[in-house]
Amino acid sequence: MRSLVLIGHGSHLNGESAGAVYRYAELIRERGLYDEVVEGYWKEEPSLRQVLKTTRSTDVTVIPMFISEGYFTETVIPRELGLGHQGPVPGEGIARVLGGRTVRYTLPYGVHPSMSEVILARAHEALPDLNPGDTALIVLGHGTTRNENSNRVIYQNADRLRESGHFAEVHALFLDEDPRVGTWPEVVRSPRVVVVPFFASEGWHTLETIPEDMGLTGEVTVFEDHPSGSQTVYYARPVGTHALVAEVVLHLAEEARGASERGGDEDRTHAEAWHAFMALAQEGVRLGEALITPHGSLYEIRHALDEGRPSDALTTVVTPEGLRDLTRQDEGGRHRPVHTFRNLPRGWRAVLSVTDLPQGVHNLYPAVVEEGYAHHCHSLRATPWPTTARRQTGIYAKVSRATPEQVEAVAKDVCSRCLKTRLWAGEKLPRTFFTRVPGAIPCPEACTYFIAEAREEVSGKRSQGGHDHG
Structure with a gap:
C-alpha cells in the first residue's frame, strides 16, 4: 500500500483556499497510482498534527502544495508533522520513520523543474500562435525580501525557458522586489508579450494587483504608445491552477528519497x-x-x-x-x-x-474516528496547552505569553462551540462515541483556530464571538 498526502495552507475564513488542493487530490486519485490520496492543512482539517493518523498505509509521501520554498515548507510543516527537521529541504527530500510509518517529505511542487512546462502551457493558452520571432515572456513572481529562496524558482524557470528558444526574450519580474513588474515597458521590446503569474491560485494579486501595476484592461491589452511601437500583452492564468500540476506532484512523489514501488503495509x-x-x-x-x-x-x-x-x-x-x-x-x-x-x-x-x-x-x-478509537483504547496522548504554545513560531510565537485567564477566555468563546472535549486542558472524557455517546469526541491538542484566537487575545485585538483569520 502507498499513501500520498498533499499539504495546503488552508484558511479559517476563506473556503476557496483549499479548493486547488482538493482538485489535485481528485485528479491524482483518478489515476489510481496510490491506494489513497489525503489532504491536510495548516489552518483547516485534517490539521498537520492529525493528517498522518488518517493514512491507511505505513508508506507515506508528503508533498507541500506550495509554489516556492519558504517559512511554511521549511519550518511549519516539518515541525507540525514531527519530522525533526528545520531549514532548507534537500533536493531528494527527507525520510523519517514515525510511529511505524515511513514518511517521505519532498520539496514544494513549485520548485520542480517540470514547472517550466506548466508555464509554457499557460503561455500557449493565452497566445496559441506564439512564436520566438516576436513574442516575449514575463514570468511573474511575488518576491519577498524575507526569504532568498522565494525568487530563485522564478529565475530558474526564466533561465530554462530562455534556453528553450520558445520566446524572443524572457524576463523574471516581481511584485514585491526588484526588478518590479511595473518596469516591464522599459525592459520588454517584443511586439507581443505573454505574462504568466507564478502563483498557486487566483486571488487578489492575480485579479487586482498585477493588472493594476501593469495597466492591463483584460486578458488582452494593446499599448499604442510603447517606446518601441505598439505592444499587445496577453495575460495568462496562474500556473498553480493548471491540471498539469498533478503530473508535477506525481514526479515529485516518484523522486522522493527512499521511494519504494513495493509500498508498505496496512497500518494496523x-x-x-x-x-x-x-x-x-x-x-x-x-x-x-x-x-x-x-x-x-x-x-x-x-x-x-x-x-x-x-x-x-x-x-x-x-x-x-x-x-x-x-x-x-x-x-x-x-x-x-x-x-x-x-x-x-x-x-x-x-x-x-x-x-x-x-x-x-x-x-x-x-481524524475523529482515529483519535476517538485511540482514546477508547486509552492510547491517545494529549498535548498540554503550554507545550503547544511553546512550539509556535513566527507571528504565533506570542501565544506562549497567554495567561491562564486569557486561554480560558478564548476557550469560553471558541471551544464552547465545539463538540470535542479538551483533553489538552485536563478535561476528562470517560466514554466516547465508540460506546454510543454521540458527542463524546476527544480533543488531544488545541487546534490552529484556537491558536489564532489566542494570538488575537494576547494582542488585545480579539472581538467577542470570534475573530476570522485568513
Missing part, C-alpha cells in the same frame, strides 16, 4: 479503528451531529435533527466529495474550518456504499 492501528467504526455503522450510529443508518448495502448520513424527514425533502449526494462540499459551510454559507463546531448544516442526505463510507465520514469529521 488505523485498520482496527475503522473496523470497529464500521461495526457500529452496520447497526446504525450517531456521530456528533450526524446520524448514520444502514440500508442494505448502502449507508445514509444525515443531520440527526433531520431524522424522520422525507428523503425527497433533502438534498441528496452520492459521493464522499459531495458530502464534503455540502458540509464545509454552515446554513448561512459561512466557511467551517473546524468540522466539529456545532453548526453542521441541515437539509441534506448522503447515500454511500460500504466502500465510500469511510471517506465520507473522514470528509465530515476528519
Whole structure:
C-alpha cells in the first residue's frame, strides 16, 4: 500500500483556499497510482498534527502544495508533522520513520523543474500562435525580501525557458522586489508579450494587483504608445491552477528519497479503528451531529435533527466529495474550518456504499474516528496547552505569553462551540462515541483556530464571538 498526502495552507475564513488542493487530490486519485490520496492543512482539517493518523498505509509521501520554498515548507510543516527537521529541504527530500510509518517529505511542487512546462502551457493558452520571432515572456513572481529562496524558482524557470528558444526574450519580474513588474515597458521590446503569474491560485494579486501595476484592461491589452511601437500583452492564468500540476506532484512523489514501488503495509492501528467504526455503522450510529443508518448495502448520513424527514425533502449526494462540499459551510454559507463546531448544516442526505463510507465520514469529521478509537483504547496522548504554545513560531510565537485567564477566555468563546472535549486542558472524557455517546469526541491538542484566537487575545485585538483569520 502507498499513501500520498498533499499539504495546503488552508484558511479559517476563506473556503476557496483549499479548493486547488482538493482538485489535485481528485485528479491524482483518478489515476489510481496510490491506494489513497489525503489532504491536510495548516489552518483547516485534517490539521498537520492529525493528517498522518488518517493514512491507511505505513508508506507515506508528503508533498507541500506550495509554489516556492519558504517559512511554511521549511519550518511549519516539518515541525507540525514531527519530522525533526528545520531549514532548507534537500533536493531528494527527507525520510523519517514515525510511529511505524515511513514518511517521505519532498520539496514544494513549485520548485520542480517540470514547472517550466506548466508555464509554457499557460503561455500557449493565452497566445496559441506564439512564436520566438516576436513574442516575449514575463514570468511573474511575488518576491519577498524575507526569504532568498522565494525568487530563485522564478529565475530558474526564466533561465530554462530562455534556453528553450520558445520566446524572443524572457524576463523574471516581481511584485514585491526588484526588478518590479511595473518596469516591464522599459525592459520588454517584443511586439507581443505573454505574462504568466507564478502563483498557486487566483486571488487578489492575480485579479487586482498585477493588472493594476501593469495597466492591463483584460486578458488582452494593446499599448499604442510603447517606446518601441505598439505592444499587445496577453495575460495568462496562474500556473498553480493548471491540471498539469498533478503530473508535477506525481514526479515529485516518484523522486522522493527512499521511494519504494513495493509500498508498505496496512497500518494496523488505523485498520482496527475503522473496523470497529464500521461495526457500529452496520447497526446504525450517531456521530456528533450526524446520524448514520444502514440500508442494505448502502449507508445514509444525515443531520440527526433531520431524522424522520422525507428523503425527497433533502438534498441528496452520492459521493464522499459531495458530502464534503455540502458540509464545509454552515446554513448561512459561512466557511467551517473546524468540522466539529456545532453548526453542521441541515437539509441534506448522503447515500454511500460500504466502500465510500469511510471517506465520507473522514470528509465530515476528519481524524475523529482515529483519535476517538485511540482514546477508547486509552492510547491517545494529549498535548498540554503550554507545550503547544511553546512550539509556535513566527507571528504565533506570542501565544506562549497567554495567561491562564486569557486561554480560558478564548476557550469560553471558541471551544464552547465545539463538540470535542479538551483533553489538552485536563478535561476528562470517560466514554466516547465508540460506546454510543454521540458527542463524546476527544480533543488531544488545541487546534490552529484556537491558536489564532489566542494570538488575537494576547494582542488585545480579539472581538467577542470570534475573530476570522485568513
